[in-house]
Amino acid sequence: MRLIGLTGGIATGKTTVSNYLTQTYPFPVWDADVYSREAVQPNSPVLQALVRRYGTEILLSDGSLNRSQLGNIIFNSLTERHWVEKQIHPIVRDRFSDNITKLQYEAGKNATAILVIPLLFEAEMTDLVTEIWVISCSAEQQRCRLIQRSNGSLTPEQAIARIDSQMPLEEKCKMADVVLDNSSTVEELWQQIDQAIAKTS
Incomplete structure (x- = not known):
């Protein structure tokens, strides 16, 4: 099986890449953030x-988690x-493991899947994947994109704290x-993705 672990720093473009992969290729794309949100549903x-x-x-x-808080x-x-x-990561890992087992049963050893895991290294989930893709950009772009994504609710200091909370x-x-x-x-990003998919498929 080809299990691609897609990661990077916060606000480097993981969603942009995963959306392109979802729209362009017939592979399942599994997202750790989705499983993390499911793990903290009300009750x-x-x-x-x-x-x-x-x-x-x-x-x-409404009883749901205040993520900002x-x-x-x-x-x-x-x-x-x-x-x-420690509360959330085991649940996320179990979801990925279940997905991999199911895909192997349904599609066999030649199947490909994308695992979008922002904390792939930090959460020690590299054993789940067969190759690792890291999305990169400059530190200044990362900081500006993070502030922009928050609609200005994050100060530059808060943005830097979030970036620094992850592995460099x-x-x-x-x-x-x-x-x-x-x-x-x-367009250049899409080109790199297409080349990476073709390289070892």
Whole structure:
């Protein structure tokens, strides 16, 4: 099986790349962020654990998780971030493992799938994939894109704190089988993706 682990730093363009792959290729694209959100649905064991630890102020009025409030907690405390990740990452890993088993049963050993895992290295999930793609851009582009994505709700300092909470992008690139440079046009990015898909398929 060809299991491509797609990762990168925050705001480097993982969603852009995964959307292109979904629209262009017949492979399943599985997203860790989707499974993370499912793990903290109202009344889920993980959300109940979060409330026990941080109180009901991390909930919105409809009982769902206030992600902004949780973000303020975990991006200001390494201890709390690790604690939250320990609640969520095992659930995400189980979802990927189940998907891989099912795909192998249905499509056989020649199947290909994309695993979009922002914290592929940090969460120690590299064993789930057969090759690693890292999306890269300059530090300035990353910071500007993150602030823009938040519609200006993040200060430059907050944006830098979120970027710094992850493994440095240069380190991820050193461990990649493919580095996708997302510092230019989307057309150039698409071209790199097509070449990477064709290279070992």
